[in-house]
Structures are given as structure tokens and as C-alpha cells.
Amino acid sequence: MAVGIFDSGLGGLTVLDAVEKRLPEVPFVYLGDNAHAPYGVRDAEDVYQLTTKAVERLWEAGCDLVILACNTASAAALRRMQESWIPSDKRVLGVFVPLIEALTERQWGDNSPPREVAVKHVALFATPATVSSRAFQRELAFRAIGVDVEAQACGGVVDAIEEGDMILAEALVRSHVDALKRKMPDPQAAILGCTHYPLMLDIFQDALGVDVAVYSQANLVAESLADYLDRHPNMLGNGVERKFLTTGDPKLVSARATQFLRRQITFQSA
Amino acid sequence: MAVGIFDSGLGGLTVLDAVEKRLPEVPFVYLGDNAHAPYGVRDAEDVYQLTTKAVERLWEAGCDLVILACNTASAAALRRMQESWIPSDKRVLGVFVPLIEALTERQWGDNSPPREVAVKHVALFATPATVSSRAFQRELAFRAIGVDVEAQACGGVVDAIEEGDMILAEALVRSHVDALKRKMPDPQAAILGCTHYPLMLDIFQDALGVDVAVYSQANLVAESLADYLDRHPNMLGNGVERKFLTTGDPKLVSARATQFLRRQITFQSA
Numbered sequence: 001m002a003v004g005i006f007d008s009g010l011g012g013l014t015v016l017d018a019v020e021k022r023l024p025e026v027p028f029v030y031l032g033d034n035a036h037a038p039y040g041v042r043d044a045e046d047v048y049q050l051t052t053k054a055v056e057r058l059w060e061a062g063c064d065l066v067i068l069a070c071n072t073a074s075a076a077a078l079r080r081m082q083e084s085w086i087p088s089d090k091r092v093l094g095v096f097v098p099l100i101e102a103l104t105e106r107q108w109g110d111n112s113p114p115r116e117v118a119v120k121h122v123a124l125f126a127t128p129a130t131v132s133s134r135a136f137q138r139e140l141a142f143r144a145i146g147v148d149v150e151a152q153a154c155g156g157v158v159d160a161i162e163e164g165d166m167i168l169a170e171a172l173v174r175s176h177v178d179a180l181k182r183k184m185p186d187p188q189a190a191i192l193g194c195t196h197y198p199l200m201l202d203i204f205q206d207a208l209g210v211d212v213a214v215y216s217q218a219n220l221v222a223e224s225l226a227d228y229l230d231r232h233p234n235m236l237g238n239g240v241e242r243k244f245l246t247t248g249d250p251k252l253v254s255a256r257a258t259q260f261l262r263r264q265i266t267f268q269s270a
Numbered sequence: 271m272a273v274g275i276f277d278s279g280l281g282g283l284t285v286l287d288a289v290e291k292r293l294p295e296v297p298f299v300y301l302g303d304n305a306h307a308p309y310g311v312r313d314a315e316d317v318y319q320l321t322t323k324a325v326e327r328l329w330e331a332g333c334d335l336v337i338l339a340c341n342t343a344s345a346a347a348l349r350r351m352q353e354s355w356i357p358s359d360k361r362v363l364g365v366f367v368p369l370i371e372a373l374t375e376r377q378w379g380d381n382s383p384p385r386e387v388a389v390k391h392v393a394l395f396a397t398p399a400t401v402s403s404r405a406f407q408r409e410l411a412f413r414a415i416g417v418d419v420e421a422q423a424c425g426g427v428v429d430a431i432e433e434g435d436m437i438l439a440e441a442l443v444r445s446h447v448d449a450l451k452r453k454m455p456d457p458q459a460a461i462l463g464c465t466h467y468p469l470m471l472d473i474f475q476d477a478l479g480v481d482v483a484v485y486s487q488a489n490l491v492a493e494s495l496a497d498y499l500d501r502h503p504n505m506l507g508n509g510v511e512r513k514f515l516t517t518g519d520p521k522l523v524s525a526r527a528t529q530f531l532r533r534q535i536t537f538q539s540a
Contacts, residue, residue: 041311128429153433155426156442159398160449163423168449172426175441179430182437 002027002241003225004063006054009037010253010260011158011195012069015095017261018198018218019067022226027241029061031270032257034248039072040129047076052085054247055092057270061243065228065235067221068094069195071126075135091228095217096139098224099191102215104143117144119189119213123180125204126193128153136193150184152176158196164259170203177207189213199260245270272297272511273495274333276324279307280523280530281428281465282339285365287531288468288488289337292496297511299331301540302527304518309342310399317346322355324517325362327540331513335498335505337491338364339465341396345405361498365487366409368494369461372485374413387414389459389483393450395474396463398423406463420454422446428466434529440473447477459483469530515540 005016009032016030033039033054039047051073058066068074074094086092097108104117124136131153140147154176160169180187190212192204198218205214229235244267246253257265275286279302286300303309303324309317321343328336338344344364356362367378374387394406401423410417424446430439450457460482462474468488475484499505514537516523527535 153426153429155429156424156446157426159423159425165449165452167452168445171445171448172442175438175445176426178441179435179438182435 001065001236002029002061002063002243003236004028004055004058004061004066005030005069006033006051006058006066006073007031007068007070007195008033008039008050008072010034010162010257013257013261013265014195014198014218015067015069015221018216018222019225022219022222023229026225026229026236029058029063029241029243029245031058031061032244032246032248032253032267034246034253036247039070039076040127042072044076047073048080051077052081055081057245059090061245064089065091065093067225068092069221071095071130071193071195071217072133075130075133093221093224093228095195095221096136098220099136099193099215099217100139100143101224102220103140103147103189103191106143110143114141114143114145116146120147121184121187121189122147122149123184123187123190123208123212124149124151124193125154125176125180125190125197126151127158128155130193136191148184150180150187152180152183154194154197157200158194161196161199162256162260166199169200173200173203174207177204187212189215191215192217244268271335271506272299272331272333272513273506274298274325274328274331274336275300275339276303276321276328276336276343277301277338277340277465278303278309278320278342280304280432280527283527283531283535284465284468284488285337285339285491288486288492289495292489292492293499296495296499296506299328299333299511299513299515301328301331302514302516302518302523302537304516304523306517309340309346310397312342314346317343318350321347322351325351327515329360331515334359335361335363337495338362339491341365341400341463341465341487342403345400345403363491363494363498365465365491366406368490369406369463369485369487370409370413371494372490373410373417373459373461376413380413384411384413384415386416390417391454391457391459392417392419393454393457393460393478393482394419394421394463395424395446395450395460395467396421397428398425400463406461418454420450420457422450422453424464424467427470428464431466431469432526432530436469439470443470443473444477447474457482459485461485462487514538 078094250267348364
């Protein structure tokens with residue numbers, strides 16, 4: 001049995017990279033729905049249908065534990081999937097949950113009323129689609145009170161990363177951090193709410209300053225998975241399976257993935 | 271009879287502004303399809319249906335001459351509309367045509383083979399959707415040979431302008447110009463292929479340098495319209511009608527339009 005990691009495209013590879021570094025012994029299957037990416041422009045029903053189909057594909061591949069390494073899918077589909085669709089012998093984790101857990105210092109399943117948390121001023125950097133969804137602010141409000149969240153929609157950053165123009169990506173990140181600081185001069189914490197942004201973690205940290213705690217989803221998900229596997233040691237089998245599946249063109253997706261993570265990655269058809 | 275100006279949202283107001291300055295006596299009706307904006311995320315059939323419906327609405331309002339002040343609609347729908355849908359007593363002009371005419375120094379209706387033009391290195395700045403459509407490069411290739419076009423998808427700029435953060439918009443424009451120059455160090459001409467960008471014309475010119483001819487669609491469309499009305503003096507009636515229609519919420523759209531053009535604009539329901 002392996003861990004399934006799903007994303008609409010290649011951004012989830014940063015989550016996979018962090019998981020591999022944190023848990024080098026863990027077998028995994030990555031599934032990119034490149035044929036239907038990006039999800040950010042689709043409506044919620046469409047995202048739900050595509051996401052459940054992809055998760056079923058990973059269950060077929062032997063992954064009883066699936067990570068939705070996709071903010072759009074996590075925001076638009078995970079709550080509905082958890083309420084009525086996921087069988088009791090399977091687990092689906094989103095990229096949002098570990099982030100909210102880290103920020104509020106409480107477990108996701110803790111349904112007590114919202115309470116005050118240490119961090120009062122939070123900057124959220126995400127794609128325009130994730131910012132408009134307000135999913136992060138909504139989930140946070142269920143658990144914490146008195147937290148001021150200022151969101152910056154970082155238009156252009158994902159495109160620049162996908163084109164491989166890291167000079168442009170850095171310039172855009174710095175401009176978006178400046179824009180955020182004009183709205184919120186002293187954030188205590190910053191959330192990178194897009195799976196592409198871990199590639200720009202050092203730039204965000206540098207632009208924000210050393211006093212700002214920068215939360216990267218990739219690292220938090222890897223940490224959360226390590227914790228989960230500690231508590232469920234029989235969840236996974238032996239043998240380091242590493243498989244990359246795509247609904248798109250494997251040759252094209254492999255080339256782009258190799259450029260994206262700066263190491264050789266070979267996809268096959270899902 | 272008035273000139274109809276159509277856009278999916280508010281960007282077309284820059285075209286309207288240029289038309290008003292060039293032709294202060296001309297009556298017009300502006301129609302923003304704000305209920306369905308942005309068009310950039312829709313497929314071609316969807317854009318065609320929405321655009322033809324909007325143009326019919328402007329015909330009903332007495333506008334026999336309609337300008338599609340929307341790059342997405344011009345790229346995805348205008349050619350098809352002109353081939354089979356527009357009756358002989360109506361005219362629909364897109365924002366692309368005057369641009370191609372200016373760059374190639376020939377009339378749109380001139381169907382002779384493509385030939386060499388003076389400008390060899392052209393920078394195109396547009397939204398990611400317009401860049402991916404390749405409509406500009408395709409139309410140019412019908413008319414000119416030996417022109418090298420380098421496109422820069424300026425992610426984030428429209429969002430920043432719509433949020434009213436002109437400091438961020440300026441920073442993003444400068445970063446995108448830098449990125450373009452890494453790909454094409456010495457462009458002779460630059461095309462602003464998005465109706466929002468005339469608001470950033472001075473920044474583009476400054477970042478590109480005084481030797482680069484910057485083509486703004488708003489000014490070119492106004493010039494082209496002035497030329498057309500010179501040749502068809504009976505096309506318009508008397509009386510300076512000025513009407514702003516929207517498929518969205520008139521109060522909300524009026525507030526955003528007023529911020530966008532920095533003068534009072536009042537929309538009513540289409």
C-alpha cells in the first residue's frame with residue numbers, strides 16, 4: 001500500500017518532494033490530472049466530479065490514504081467528500097487542514113468553539129481563485145477568534161514558475177509582498193496557500209523579514225503525514241514504490257515536471 | 271443612432287475614454303457584460319454566444335456600429351460573426367483590427383499576400399488567455415512576413431488595476447517588461463493587447479524606453495473610428511447620448527467604473 005498524492009497539475013510535486021524528504025521510506029503514487037488543469041477556472045461541481053474520479057483512481061492503485069495536494073480541490077470538494085462519500089477504510093487529507101491546525105494549534109477534529117490564538121495578524125498569499133473562494137478564512141473562523149487575515153492574490157506567479165522564469169517569479173513575489181505590507185504593515189505569520197509557492201519560500205521569507213513565521217503547505221503536509229503514520233503504523237506496506245501518473249500527455253508532463261522540480265521525473269498514463 | 275461599445279467588463283472603458291476624447295460629439299452606448307465576466311476563462315463557443323447576445327442588445331439600443339472593446343471576444347468570436355452572422359446594414363469592429371492595420375500599414379480588407387513591414391521585432395503584452403489564444407500572431411501572419419513577435423503574459427496586472435492598487439500594478443508591469451527584455455532585448459514596437467493596459471501606458475513607455483513605439487488599442491480604435499465616421503458621415507444621428515448599460519449590479523458596477531476611470535460613471539441595467 002502506498003500514499004496517493006493528487007493535484008490537478010504539477011504544483012503538488014512540491015508536496016511530494018517534502019514528503020520524500022521527511023519520509024524517504026514511504027511508497028507513493030502521484031496523480032496529476034493535467035488533462036483537466038487548471039481547476040481554478042472550473043465551478044465547484046466540476047471540481048468535485050474530477051476530484052472524486054481522481055481519488056478513485058488512486059484507491060484502485062492501492063492508495064488507501066490520499067493527500068489532495070491541490071488547494072482548489074481541497075477548498076471546493078474535500079468537505080463534501082468527507083461528509084458523505086469516503087468509505088470508513090479510506091482516508092483523504094487536504095492541504096488546508098495541516099495549515100489550519102498549525103496556525104490554531106488544535107486538531108482538526110476538535111469541534112469546540114473558536115478561541116483566541118497566539119497569532120493575530122496573518123498574511124495569506126494565494127492564487128486569485130483561492131483568495132476569492134475565502135475557504136481559508138472560513139475554516140479559520142470556525143476555530144479561532146480575533147485573527148485578522150489579509151489576503152494577497154498573487155497573480156502571475158504560477159505562470160512565471162511554470163514558464164521557468166524564476167527571475168520574473170521572484171520580482172512578482174516581492175511586489176506582492178510589498179502590496180500586502182501596504183495593507184498590513186506587521187504580519188506575524190504568512191501562509192503560502194498555493195502548492196507552487198514552496199519553490200519561492202526563501203524569497204517570501206526574505207521579503208517578509210526574519211520575524212515573520214512563513215507556513216509552507218508542503219512542509220506542514222509532510223509533518224502531518226509523518227504524525228499520522230506514527231499513529232497508524234500498519235497503514236502502509238513495504239517496498240519503496242514511486243509512480244507518477246497523469247491524465248495528460250506523459251512525455252510532455254514529464255518534461256515539465258523535470259523542469260519544475262529540477263530533477264528527472266517520468267510520468268506514465270493514468 | 272449611437273456607437274455601441276461592448277466589453278465583458280470594465281476594461282473597454284479605456285476605449286470609450288479615448289473615443290470620447292477623439293470624438294467628443296459622438297453619441298454612444300457602453301454595454302458591460304459584468305454578469306458573465308471575465309470571458310478569459312470561458313470556451314470559444316460560450317464567448318461567441320455571449321458576444322452575439324450583447325451585440326444584439328446594442329443593435330436594439332440603436333447602435334448600428336458596434337465596437338468589441340474586448341480582446342477575448344475579438345479573438346474568439348469576431349471572425350465567425352463577420353463570416354455569417356452580421357447583417358449588411360450593421361458594422362462590428364474589434365480591437366484587434368486597428369492594431370494589425372497600424373502595425374502592417376495596410377487596410378484590413380486588403381487580402382493580398384503577406385509582405386515585409388518596417389517593424390521586425392514586436393513585443394506583445396497581454397493577459398495569459400490572450401497570449402495562449404495566439405490570435406494576434408495568427409492575424410499578423412496573414413498580412414506580414416519576417417516579423418518576430420515575443421509575447422509576455424502579464425499575470426496579475428488586471429487584478430491589481432481592478433483592486434485599485436496602482437503601485438502594485440506599476441511594479442508588476444515593470445517586472446513583465448524586464449522579463450520580455452530578457453527574451454527580446456531590443457523590441458522596436460510594443461503592443462498593449464489588453465484594454466486595461468492604457469491606464470499603464472506611461473509606465474510601459476518608461477520601462478521600455480523612448481525608442482520603442484508603444485501601440486495602445488484604445489487610441490488606435492478611436493483613430494480608426496474617427497476615420498470610419500469621416501468616410502460614413504451619415505452613420506450617426508445628432509444629440510450626445512451617453513448611456514452605460516450592464517448585465518450586472520448597476521450600483522456595484524458604477525462604483526467600480528468610477529474608481530477605474532477616476533470620474534463619475536453611472537450604469538443602468540441592460
